[in-house]
Amino acid sequence: MDIIVCVKQVPDTTDVKIDPKTGTLIREGVPSIVNPDDKHAIEEALRLKEKFGGKVTVLSMGPPQAGDALREASAMGADDMVLLCDRAFAGADTWATSHTLGEAAKKIGYDLIICGREAIDGDTAQIGPQMAEHLELPQITYVRKVESADGGKIVCERALEDGYERVEANLPALLTVISDVNKPRYPSVRGIVEAYQEKEITTWTAADINADSACIGLDGSPTSVKKSFAPEPKGEGEILEGSTSEVCKQLVTKLMDKNVVR
Amino acid sequence: MAEVKINVDDCIGCGICVKKSPEGYEINDEMKAVVKNPNAPGIKEGADDCPTNAIEVIGDVAPAPAAAPAPTAAPSTKPGLAEYKGVMVFAEQRGGELVKVVIELLGRGRGLADELGVPLSATLMGQGVEGLAPQLIAAGADTVYIIQDPRLEKYNTSCYANAMIKLINSIKPEIVLYGATHIGRDLAPRIAKRLGTGLTADCTELTIEEGTNMLLQTRPAFGGNIMATIMCPDHRPQMSTVRPGIMKAIQPDASKQGEIVNFDAGLTDADVMTRIIEIIKERKQVANLEDAKVIVSGGRGVGGTDGFKTIQALADVLNAEIGGSRVAVEKGWISKDHQVGQTGKSVRPQLYIACGISGSIQHRAGMQNSDFIIAINKDPTAQIFTVADLGIVGDLFEIIPVLIEEFKAADFGQ
Structure with missing residues (x-):
């Protein structure tokens, strides 16, 4: 089973600090990491490969340093690394990104594509479904367990807000996985040596995947960012006054009115 | 120069x-x-x-090239875009019941439609779901489009997407809104891709830009550290998934008149790409602190392991996870994996209740991005009150038992 895993290099948003004076993000010194959901995607691909054979290709779009994320994935056990790197890809929204990744996937070839549910910098969860649409594949999103993948079919548990559903699709298909699906392995020493010293990253430009310039980068993006800004600081809080029973009643009423827990 | x-x-x-x-x-x-x-x-x-x-x-700078397009041209000046009129809401239902966010979307959709002077519609898909249409009209819809087919009884991506795309191409709404649920976020990207239009995920604010009448879609990014406003200037419809629980529903009006239109999407078995084997409902599994919707945390004021039983009782009634301050962890009242703060975990639940926590900088760093914060503390000058939305000054052992009864009486969070 040949599997493509899409990987994104992201800033570690749990480490992002806000400049208290300007209210803007301080990006300096924020480490770049492999997007957490994507690690689970890599792990699931490796487990399927161990069961069914084939190879795992990790695919990323980004600047040259995004190759680090691919090497980390390779150290876990992925066979091949492909980086889509071209100035023409810059400014892509999810439409253009899924077009670009989809065209690369066609060139690589696959039985299954696995993506993390979402990236922690953009939080859109749109790349997986849009790639599936681009490639006209069945999709199963929010996968929390892969039950079986033989006989040309895949059966997964897809998480819902109030439970889950068991879904079957014919291969080839595309999955997006959530962190419940598995526990990613640590890279082996041999894996690290191979990934960082022996293996080469295949780098493709827009021309290498025959991308239509109208469908990639800024030109291929229907959406544009009008502005970005720091979230409004919290307003002054309210101290509830009255007897214990009064304040408790007020508190519950306010929580219900404001629809705080959804 | x-x-x-x-x-x-x-x-x-x-x-x-x-x-x-x-x-x-x-x-x-x-x-x-x-x-x-x-x-x-x-x-x-x-x-x-x-x-x-x-x-x-x-x-000094050179002026913009004369040929440069105006930054935000009115959609009517662009061929094709003016054909798109009206606001549409995807009326997600599960097992014959509307999902709550649909009513919220209709509330906000009503506001947008009124501002634009266009109709608001809702799209209902399923099998035997026509009985839900009056609820949608009462919640603000002028028109309800109903697409019924046995293949739509349970949600499946390809059938829902194909039906929705046919309807959108026929009705041509300028705005389409979906709830940012596990279904909305599965469906909407697929539709946007095939229609060649934009989609903004998990929006928390939707407004109309003055002058251009375009939809301004605001959403958090970078784990909530920044907000971004997104537009879709040259493509229609403008589409968003909207975070549940943010938009305000309008008071339902049962006397409101609306039109119900049955739409034939002409689905066949060829539209089916995935099969649902079964749907299993389950009570929310115990989640870790990072994913918890509600966290009840205790600090020095809890006083000991026994005191944490009170915290646990409150957490139980809210189906919440338990957190602790560094003091509580260092004193061994609760294990390290529950620690919230700079040296523990960073959390941003929908609701964080800090009990007997003074709110040192290092604790606040780990929880101040929570959507809503409640602080209970004896000391009215405690730092925790500076980040709290609601505060109660008093003894937590007196307050929490009463609070538990109030939550129970209100059926809160169930």
Whole structure:
């Protein structure tokens, strides 16, 4: 089973600090990491490969340093690394990104594509479904367990807000996985040596995947960012006054009115 | 002569400046903007439109090229876009019941439609779901489109997408809203891709831009550290998924009249790409602190392991996870994996209840991004109150048992 895993290099948003004076993000010194959901995607691909054979290709779009994320994935056990790197890809929204990744996937070839549910910098969860649409594949999103993948079919548990559903699709298909699906392995020493010293990253430009310039980068993006800004600081809080029973009643009423827990 | 500075740390490599001034800017191999010619036409406009304000222009600049398109032209001036009229809401139902966010979407959709002077519609898909239409009309819809087919009884991506795309191509709404649920976020991207239009995920604010009548879609990014406002200027419909629980529903009006239209999407078995084997409902599994919707935390004021039983009782009634301050962990009242703060976990639940926690900087760093914060503390000057939305000054052992009864009586969070 040949599997493509899409990987994104992201800033570690749990480490992002806000400049208290300007209210803007301080990006300096924020480490770049492999997007957490994507690690689970890599792990699931490796487990399927161990069961069914084939190879795992990790695919990323980004600047040259995004190759680090691919090497980390390779150290876990992925066979091949492909980086889509071209100035023409810059400014892509999810439409253009899924077009670009989809065209690369066609060139690589696959039985299954696995993506993390979402990236922690953009939080859109749109790349997986849009790639599936681009490639006209069945999709199963929010996968929390892969039950079986033989006989040309895949059966997964897809998480819902109030439970889950068991879904079957014919291969080839595309999955997006959530962190419940598995526990990613640590890279082996041999894996690290191979990934960082022996293996080469295949780098493709827009021309290498025959991308239509109208469908990639800024030109291929229907959406544009009008502005970005720091979230409004919290307003002054309210101290509830009255007897214990009064304040408790007020508190519950306010929580219900404001629809705080959804 | 102009001098142009680009703050590399702030540049997100979006390329908007290059579009404004192709001779002035370019994107380098690091996917960052660099200045090619500071005196090129449009250099100032490129800086002005930078979404992160990473570009600073000092001195005299050349004016924008005459041929440059207006930054936000009215949609009616572009061929095709003016055909799209009206606001549509995807009325997600599960097992014959509307999902709550649908009513919220209709509330906000009503506001947008009124501002634009256009109708608001709802699209209901399933099998035997026509009985839900009056609820949608009462919640604000002028028209309800019903698509019924046995293949739509349970949600499946391809059938729902194909039916919705047929309807959108026929009705041509200018705005389509979906709830950002596990179903909405599965469905909407697929539709946007095939329609060749934009989609903004998990929006928390939707407004209409004055003058252009375009939809301004605001959403958190970077784990909630920044907000971004997104537009879809040249493609229709403008589509968003909207975070549940944010938009305000309107008071239902059972006397409101509306039109119900049955739409035939002409689905066949060829539209089916995935099969649902079964749907299993389950009570929310015990989640870790990072994923918890509600966290009840205890600190020094809890006083000991026994005191944490009170915290546990409150957590139980809210189906919440338990957190602890560094003091509580260091004293061994609760294990390290529950610690919230700079040296513990960073959390952002929908509701964080801090009990007997003074709120040192290091604790606040780990929880101040929570959507809603309640503080219970004896000391009215405790720092925790500076980040709290609601505070109660008093003894937590007196307050929590009463609070538990109130939550139970209100059926809160169930």
